[in-house]
Amino acid sequence: MTGEMKAGTNLERVLRAGHFAVTAELGPPDSSNPQDVIHEIGVMEGAVDAYNATDASGAHCHMSSVAVSALTAQQGLDPILQISCRDKNRIAIQGDVLGAAALGVGNVLCLTGDDVTAGDQPEAKRVFDFDCMHLLRTLRIMRDKSMFLSGRPLTTAPKLFLGAASNPFAMPFDFRPIRMAKKIEAGADFIQTQYCFDIPRFKEFMKRAVDMGLHEKAFIMVGVGPMKGGRSAEFIRKNVPGVRIPDAIIDRLNGAPKGKKAEEGKKICIELIQQAMEIEGVSGAHIMAYKLEHQVPDIVKGAGLWPRPQMAAVESPVLTEPVAGD
Amino acid sequence: MSIGSWLRDHPQMLERAYGSTKTLFQKLDPVIKRIGYERVDRWISGPEDWSKQKIFNCKMCGQCVLHSTGMTCSMSCPKNLRNGACGGVRENGACEVKPEMRCVWVEAFERSEQMGTWGHEITHIQPPVNRQLEGTSAWVNMLTGVDKEVPKGWVGINTIPVLEKNGSGS
Numbered sequence: 001m002t003g004e005m006k007a008g009t010n011l012e013r014v015l016r017a018g019h020f021a022v023t024a025e026l027g028p029p030d031s032s033n034p035q036d037v038i039h040e041i042g043v044m045e046g047a048v049d050a051y052n053a054t055d056a057s058g059a060h061c062h063m064s065s066v067a068v069s070a071l072t073a074q075q076g077l078d079p080i081l082q083i084s085c086r087d088k089n090r091i092a093i094q095g096d097v098l099g100a101a102a103l104g105v106g107n108v109l110c111l112t113g114d115d116v117t118a119g120d121q122p123e124a125k126r127v128f129d130f131d132c133m134h135l136l137r138t139l140r141i142m143r144d145k146s147m148f149l150s151g152r153p154l155t156t157a158p159k160l161f162l163g164a165a166s167n168p169f170a171m172p173f174d175f176r177p178i179r180m181a182k183k184i185e186a187g188a189d190f191i192q193t194q195y196c197f198d199i200p201r202f203k204e205f206m207k208r209a210v211d212m213g214l215h216e217k218a219f220i221m222v223g224v225g226p227m228k229g230g231r232s233a234e235f236i237r238k239n240v241p242g243v244r245i246p247d248a249i250i251d252r253l254n255g256a257p258k259g260k261k262a263e264e265g266k267k268i269c270i271e272l273i274q275q276a277m278e279i280e281g282v283s284g285a286h287i288m289a290y291k292l293e294h295q296v297p298d299i300v301k302g303a304g305l306w307p308r309p310q311m312a313a314v315e316s317p318v319l320t321e322p323v324a325g326d
Numbered sequence: 327m328s329i330g331s332w333l334r335d336h337p338q339m340l341e342r343a344y345g346s347t348k349t350l351f352q353k354l355d356p357v358i359k360r361i362g363y364e365r366v367d368r369w370i371s372g373p374e375d376w377s378k379q380k381i382f383n384c385k386m387c388g389q390c391v392l393h394s395t396g397m398t399c400s401m402s403c404p405k406n407l408r409n410g411a412c413g414g415v416r417e418n419g420a421c422e423v424k425p426e427m428r429c430v431w432v433e434a435f436e437r438s439e440q441m442g443t444w445g446h447e448i449t450h451i452q453p454p455v456n457r458q459l460e461g462t463s464a465w466v467n468m469l470t471g472v473d474k475e476v477p478k479g480w481v482g483i484n485t486i487p488v489l490e491k492n493g494s495g496s
Binding site: 085086090112113114115117118126128129130131132133134137138141145147148149150151152165166167170171172174175178179181182185186194212213214241242244 | 404412416435451454479480481489
């Protein structure tokens with residue numbers, strides 16, 4: 001799938017050129033020091049095409065995703081700004097997107113978001129003025145119609161490559177491909193899935209997606225991640241909403257010799273990427289290596305995805321002409 | 327089992343009841359219009375709240391889409407998702423936020439598959455909620471058409487061709 005360039009970000013160029021793309025999650029710091037972000041980017045530099053800046057994932061507050069994305073863009077690298085509908089209403093979100101685009105952010109991942117009760121401040125007020133479908137559509141309207149949702153015109157529309165998440169591993173299974181189709185219709189140009197540990201289930205999901213032609217309308221990236229060991233995998237399975245880790249994976253991690261468990265986790269992650277690459281319609285991998293970011297280069301090398309393609313320089317979205325209204 | 331949950335598990339019946347009530351309100355529209363929509367809203371929003379609360383755990387958003395969501399109130403989802411299910415559904419089909427509750431959208435999808443008339447509307451994308459309508463009568467809002475109004479910039483996407491072709495995907 002090639003298609004019309006929407007934002008010209010590095011990620012979009014890699015995907016439209018037909019390369020198997022790689023993205024990774026940046027763990028935002030609990031700090032106001034920009035060097036903490038720059039250090040983490042450095043750990044993964046060269047191994048990925050774009051960096052996801054998470055938006056208080058698991059309802060835990062960290063440095064804001066707009067700031068982490070802007071710092072990433074300042075390093076000449078390609079950020080993916082994650083926006084959750086949990087903490088901001090439609091007014092705040094549209095303003096943040098304009099601001100982020102002005103700071104060089106071109107990729108936005110639109111999420112509903114984990115509930116406040118998943119975090120360490122469960123007494124907070126949940127917002128959910130929008131759901132991810134509304135968020136996707138609104139950003140698409142801002143990009144393509146050069147206006148706010150209210151219809152008020154923008155003088156310069158943000159150039160955006162829009163993403164959405166999909167969880168093929170959560171009920172209702174038959175509805176998951178339909179919901180992904182809705183997200184694509186709403187505006188998603190790319191999809192990043194939840195952690196995939198169950199290849200047969202993922203294959204089934206992708207078959208439905210391919211039958212519906214969704215892989216020709218959006219780039220579908222499989223979500224993967226290394227586990228530190230059986231205990232941490234069990235913790236994630238129990239505490240992170242929507243993550244399914246089969247017993248077989250946990251047994252394999254537990255069965256690895258002491259001191260070699262993280263190595264086994266890395267190996268599993270590489271195998272999962274390689275298996276997913278064989279599935280029709282999969283355009284890339286999204287690596288969520290929480291507190292194991294240093295493993296990302298090895299995972300990318302192990303999966304045979306090193307070096308990353310060198311694309312022409314990323315255009316600055318603010319220097320482009322405004323997009324005309326309808 | 328309460329009457330409400332028994333009814334919710336018979337979405338075909340609720341679907342028929344919705345159809346008849348809708349027709350009744352449409353027939354009464356000239357009368358309601360003469361009395362005044364605001365006055366009728368004051369009269370019926372209370373009883374509407376009471377009955378829909380009993381049956382659907384209704385939150386009185388004022389823009390009811392029950393027939394498009396398997397006769398299951400999407401506002402009773404703790405995240406108020408008009409376009410669920412979110413990715414946090416638990417392995418047993420329970421809600422991410424309230425583990426003791428079955429996911430509203432898992433139920434919505436299952437029930438929509440039993441509904442002959444409006445079941446396919448589960449594939450539609452619902453527009454953002456107009457928070458100004460909270461607490462008002464959805465029936466009156468249906469008659470005035472205010473429940474169908476969307477923000478000026480919203481570009482309608484009601485039906486999705488690939489999903490229409492594939493039916494409800496079952």
